[in-house]
Amino acid sequence: MAHYKAADSKREQFRRYLEKSGVLDTLTKVLVALYEEPEKPNSALDFLKHQLGAATPENPEIELLRLELAEMKEKYEAIVEENKKLKAKLAQYEPPQEEKRAE
Numbered sequence: 653m654a655h656y657k658a659a660d661s662k663r664e665q666f667r668r669y670l671e672k673s674g675v676l677d678t679l680t681k682v683l684v685a686l687y688e689e690p691e692k693p694n695s696a697l698d699f700l701k702h703q704l705g706a707a708t709p710e711n712p713e714i715e716l717l718r719l720e721l722a723e724m725k726e727k728y729e730a731i732v733e734e735n736k737k738l739k740a741k742l743a744q745y746e747p748p749q750e751e752k753r754a755e
């Protein structure tokens with residue numbers, strides 16, 4: 653009987669730990685979202701993983717990398733556009749490739 657009470661005590665401590673850390677609340681919200689989903693997903697586990705992944709706070713480094721990536725994409729697009737304009741301008745001053753080969 654003493655062994656049974658010790659196990660209950662450990663379970664209760666673990667339950668309080670989960671409650672304090674917000675795990676029970678988060679799991680409850682995710683399960684309620686799954687329950688309220690009009691079209692149940694094929695994989696409930698994938699749904700839970702996706703919901704839990706979206707619920708975690710963003711790592712500040714990841715956000716910085718996303719911003720840097722967006723900035724680099726803008727610069728890339730600007731450079732590509734500038735390259736097109738310069739090629740067109742250059743084409744005005746250079747003879748076509750076929751004429752160069754004939755010379």
